[in-house]
Amino acid sequence: MIQDLRYTILFLFILSTTYTSAQSLRKLMEMPPRIIESKWEQTPEGGTELNYYNEDLCSYYLFRENDRSYNLNPGKNTVFRIEKGSNANNPFKNSSRYMFFRGQFPKDFKISTPYALPVKAGKETKWQIALQESAKTMIFQIQEGDTIYATRRGVACTTVLPQQLLIYHPDHTFAAYLMMSQNFIQGGEEIMTGQPIGIAGVLGVSISYFFLDNNKFDSNGPLGYPYSHFTPVFRTDKGDIKLDEKVAYKSAIDDELIMLEMTKREKKKFQKQKYSK
Template sequence: MKQHLKFIILFAFSLSACHISAQSLRKLMERPFGIVESKWETDTQGNQELNYYNEDYCDYYLYRMSDRSYNLTPGKNTIFKIEKNASFDNPFKSASSYKHYRGKFPANFQINTPYALPVKDGQKTGWQTDPRESVKTLNFRIKEGDLVYATRSGIACKTTNPRQLLVYHADQTFSAYLVMSENFIQPGEEVHVGQPVGKAGPSRVSISFFFLDENKFKGGESSGYPYSHFIPVFRTTEGDVKLKEKTIYQAVVDDELIMQDMSKRDKKKYMKHKNQK
């Protein structure tokens, strides 16, 4: 009887832990309260503007059902204007069904863009599918308390859980770092590939790579979950490869990978600084 009760308790605890972790990506993708707000305002010329204020550091997609939708960059976005003394029908006067999604449709997504492994240059790791997440998420072999390194450069978005990190890349893709015990990065901070971003938790660290998929909005209608997840190629001593699950690889973080998302100006500054050392 005691053994049976012990099994029930352990099973219930296991289900509870899985449930908590299974919500981690879903919770991370929730936009913080009040992060996007709309206001009717009058400009200096007396025109009426419908402005959306995006208080995050990544783009948002304002999806209006069966109507025109808009990309919202960080800061002020004027999506509609009524000229002073103009006499025409305002299409925004009626209520409309709409939603906000993080990101915008990538203009030039390349599946072969190389990423760094989430460990220090020269260290080894492998991954396996995280069964606690409902979409493809890679759980990397990193010991609890060890440093987690950025797999690609970008900007840190705001999240509701301070121990989670969401990085928005130059090509409008995301990397979500889950179940870390500590997050070193503040929202709005620039993240550089190979930079320590946190510490692994008791269940190591899981990372999901994804983008807002235009194909999920065909015909002006949303088909449910709007993102597509992918497994990128990683730079290793074996070259840029798509990692086999449960196989160990050695990380490589070289100049080419570091400068991949830099502007020409920043590349020159990086190389000049490096040559001066």
């Protein structure tokens, strides 16, 4: 009861500060300045093409009103080409409202995909809903100063604030790690499940899981907030389960979970490195 009161007081304190978790989540989803650049360029054959250069290692979605929209993968993305001597219509000459969003629409999203708890294997934690968040976010109770571990494999996206961490998973879902006092990870780093990623803050760590939702768009653009949030299944000593709120569970990060989304070559390398130590 004393511990619950302590967390209630801390919630009220955070709500009154400038850097609340909710503000951090909104800030986290902003596209970093100059991360995407568009250029009309000549082709070797004498034509022209419109290229978008994505300097992040996470994907972005380019929405163009009443026109085609495009997935912008890391690096060069050619979205339109005019061959030499062609009289093809160029839709990009016409004005159009356009917007960028982090991510792509998931193709193979499975709610049953198991995640790790954000604590060391064998250690217990419990969670509760972050009431100050407008979108569903889980606050995991971790002792201030303890290490936070990645709950799933992915790549770290570029963020505006250094203590924020946004991980993009192979199925185009995201995990946003908020309220950390320290972030070990740089944008572009490949992250493994169970890898140390930061240090817990006063309240532990808040994690929000979400994806860019195709059902929240129409021909005019996004219908409000374009992401859907979900609660994953977590691997515990009791199996892969949905966690009840405010109930303690013990982390069970095993090799099977770590290698879940690895290629055969990556699995072989991981096992070789592990057993050579």
